[in-house]
Amino acid sequence: MHFIQTVIRRDPWEVEPRLKEIGLTSAGLRRVRDVTCAARANVTDFHAANAAGTFAYQDGVWCLRDEFVDEVWKMERPGGVEAIVSLQSQVRVAFANVDRCCDENHHPLPISDKGSGAESLCERNLFESLPSFAKEQSSLGIPLFYCMIDPDGRVELSRPTIEGKTFGPCVERNFISNGPGDDDGAKQSADQFDDGAVEITPTITRKAA
Amino acid sequence: MFNPKKLALARMRRRMTGKGLAQAAGITADTLSRLEKGHRPPDDSTVVKLASALRYPTEFFFGDDPAVIDHDGVSFRNFSKMSAKEKDAALSAGQLGLQLAQWADDRFNLPDPDLPDLSYQNDPERAAMEVRQYWGIGERPIGNMVGLLESKGVRVLSLSEDTANINAFSFWLDGIPYIFLNNFKTPESSIFDSGHELGHLLIHCKGDLRGDRLLEREADGFAAAFLMPANDIRASVQRPITSETIIKAKAKWRVSAFALLHRLWRMKLVSTEHQYRSLCIDLSRRGYRSSEPIGIEREISTVWKQVFSSLWSEKITKEDVAKELRIPLDEVEGLIANMTATSIRPEARTLSIV
Numbered sequence: 001m002h003f004i005q006t007v008i009r010r011d012p013w014e015v016e017p018r019l020k021e022i023g024l025t026s027a028g029l030r031r032v033r034d035v036t037c038a039a040r041a042n043v044t045d046f047h048a049a050n051a052a053g054t055f056a057y058q059d060g061v062w063c064l065r066d067e068f069v070d071e072v073w074k075m076e077r078p079g080g081v082e083a084i085v086s087l088q089s090q091v092r093v094a095f096a097n098v099d100r101c102c103d104e105n106h107h108p109l110p111i112s113d114k115g116s117g118a119e120s121l122c123e124r125n126l127f128e129s130l131p132s133f134a135k136e137q138s139s140l141g142i143p144l145f146y147c148m149i150d151p152d153g154r155v156e157l158s159r160p161t162i163e164g165k166t167f168g169p170c171v172e173r174n175f176i177s178n179g180p181g182d183d184d185g186a187k188q189s190a191d192q193f194d195d196g197a198v199e200i201t202p203t204i205t206r207k208a209a
Numbered sequence: 210m211f212n213p214k215k216l217a218l219a220r221m222r223r224r225m226t227g228k229g230l231a232q233a234a235g236i237t238a239d240t241l242s243r244l245e246k247g248h249r250p251p252d253d254s255t256v257v258k259l260a261s262a263l264r265y266p267t268e269f270f271f272g273d274d275p276a277v278i279d280h281d282g283v284s285f286r287n288f289s290k291m292s293a294k295e296k297d298a299a300l301s302a303g304q305l306g307l308q309l310a311q312w313a314d315d316r317f318n319l320p321d322p323d324l325p326d327l328s329y330q331n332d333p334e335r336a337a338m339e340v341r342q343y344w345g346i347g348e349r350p351i352g353n354m355v356g357l358l359e360s361k362g363v364r365v366l367s368l369s370e371d372t373a374n375i376n377a378f379s380f381w382l383d384g385i386p387y388i389f390l391n392n393f394k395t396p397e398s399s400i401f402d403s404g405h406e407l408g409h410l411l412i413h414c415k416g417d418l419r420g421d422r423l424l425e426r427e428a429d430g431f432a433a434a435f436l437m438p439a440n441d442i443r444a445s446v447q448r449p450i451t452s453e454t455i456i457k458a459k460a461k462w463r464v465s466a467f468a469l470l471h472r473l474w475r476m477k478l479v480s481t482e483h484q485y486r487s488l489c490i491d492l493s494r495r496g497y498r499s500s501e502p503i504g505i506e507r508e509i510s511t512v513w514k515q516v517f518s519s520l521w522s523e524k525i526t527k528e529d530v531a532k533e534l535r536i537p538l539d540e541v542e543g544l545i546a547n548m549t550a551t552s553i554r555p556e557a558r559t560l561s562i563v
Contacts, residue, residue: 040347198357200356204317204318206316206318
C-alpha cells in the first residue's frame with residue numbers, strides 16, 4: 001500500500017486526454033451539468049427544503065446514463081451506488097451534488113452522506129493528516145469516479161476517497177468547467193438575488209480584425 | 210449612385226409627408242415624388258437640400274438598398290391604434306437597427322440564436338413552460354429579461370418613438386430574431402413587452418402577423434406565463450390577495466402591479482370578478498394604472514454596453530459609428546437609447562394596458 005499526491009488537472013489540454021482515456025467527453029459532462037441546473041430551477045417555495053438537491057440528483061443520475069450508456073458504458077448499481085461502468089477502461093462513474101467544485105484549495109464535499117456502498121467502492125482515506133495525499137488504488141476492483149457538480153454549475157470528474165460518509169482527499173481531480181459562462185459565453189449566475197432570480201448575461205468578444 | 214429607397218426611408222424616419230419634405234427642401238412635391246420613384250436621379254444641390262431638410266448625411270442617400278423587412282412578418286403591439294406614419298417610422302427604425310446590428314455582428318462575436326421552434330404550440334401557457342425548460346430556467350423569476358434574450362441570440366434594440374401607440378415589435382430575418390422596444394415606458398412595461406415579443410418570435414414565427422387580435426392575446430398570455438410561472442406564483446403569493454400583497458410581490462417577477470393582478474385573476478387566485486375589479490380600482494387610486502410608484506430599475510442591454518465600451522477603449526465613439534454607417538448620430542443614439550446605461554424612471558404617462 002502506498003500513497004500519492006493528488007493529481008489535479010485544471011486545463012483542457014491536460015483534462016481532455018484523460019477524459020478520452022477514461023472514455024468520457026467534457027461536452028457530455030457539461031450536458032449533465034446543464035440538466036441538473038435546470039432541475040434545480042424547477043423548485044418553488046412549495047417544494048420540500050431538500051427538493052433542489054433531490055431534483056438535481058435524480059436528473060443528474062438519469063442524464064449521466066442517458067449521455068454515456070452505450071456498447072462500452074453500462075448502467076450498474078453496485079451496493080446501491082447509482083453508476084455507470086466501463087469494463088474497457090475499468091472505470092465506474094457516479095453522480096454527486098457537491099458544495100464546491102474546481103477549487104484546488106477545497107476538497108469537494110457531497111451535499112448528502114455517502115453510504116457504505118460508495119465507501120467500499122472508493123476505499124477509505126488512510127491519510128487524514130495529509131489531505132493532499134490519497135491511497136493510490138482501490139483494492140476492491142474498479143475505481144469509482146464522481147461527476148461532481150456544484151450549485152453554481154462547476155463540474156469536475158474526480159476520484160475521491162470516502163470516510164465518515166463524506167469525501168476525503170481525491171486520488172485525482174479533473175476540472176471540467178467553471179460554470180455555464182465558462183463554456184458558451186453566456187454567463188449565468190443563479191441565486192444572485194434573495195429570491196433566486198435567474199440572471200443571465202452574455203459576454204461578447206471582439207472579432208479579429 | 211442615388212438610392213430612392215433611402216430617401217423614402219429617411220423621410221419616414223422623420224415622419225414627414227412628401228409635401229412637407231418638398232417644402233422644407235425647397236423643391237416641388239412633383240420633383241420629390243419623381244425622385245422617390247426613382248424616375249430620375251437628383252442633382253448634387255438637391256441632394257444637399259434634402260439631406261439638410263431630413264438632417265441626414267448626404268452619403269446616406271447613396272449605395273445599396275436598405276435591409277428589407279417583411280412587413281407581414283412583423284408583429285406590432287397596439288397595431289390598431291397606430292397611424293400609418295407611426296408604423297412606417299417604426300419599420301424604418303427597424304431597417305436602421307438592422308444596419309447597426311449587422312455592423313456589430315461583423316465586429317463582435319455575439320451569441321448565436323438559441324430559440325426553440327414552438328410554432329406547433331397553440332397554448333401560450335405550455336409554450337412558456339417549454340421554453341423555460343429548454344433554457345433550463347424552470348420556475349425561477351428572471352432577473353434580467355434583456356440579458357436573457359441577448360444571451361439566447363436575440364438582438365434587442367430601442368425604439369425612440371415618443372408615442373404610447375408603439376410598444377414594441379419583433380421579426381426574424383436571416384435566422385436572427387430581433388426585438389425593438391419602446392424604452393420610454395416604465396421598466397416593468399418594457400419587460401412585459403419583451404416577453405410579448407418573445408412569444409411572437411417563438412410561437413408565431415411562421416405566418417402573417419398583421420394586426421391579428423388573437424395572436425396579440427396569445428403573445429400576452431405567453432408573456433404572463435413566461436414572466437410569472439404558474440407554480441412559482443402559487444407558491445409565492447400570499448393569500449388573501451390585497452393591493453399590498455401585489456405591490457410587494459410584483460418585484461420578484463419584475464412586472465407591473467396590473468400585470469400581476471391580471472395573472473392572478475387568470476389563475477383564479479383572485480377568485481371573483483368583484484375582487485378583481487376592487488383591486489383594479491384600489492391600484493388605480495394608488496397610481497399604478499399609469500405608472501409604477503414603487504418600481505424597478507430599467508434593464509440595460511449587456512451586448513450594446515459591451516460593444517460601445519469596447520469601441521470606446523479603442524477610441525471609437527458613437528459619432529464614428531454613425532459616420533461609418535452613414536446615418537445621423539441621433540438615429541444611432543435612438544437605437545440604443547436607455548440601453549447602455551441606467552437612466553431615471555420616466556414620469557407617469559398614459560400607456561396602453563398590458
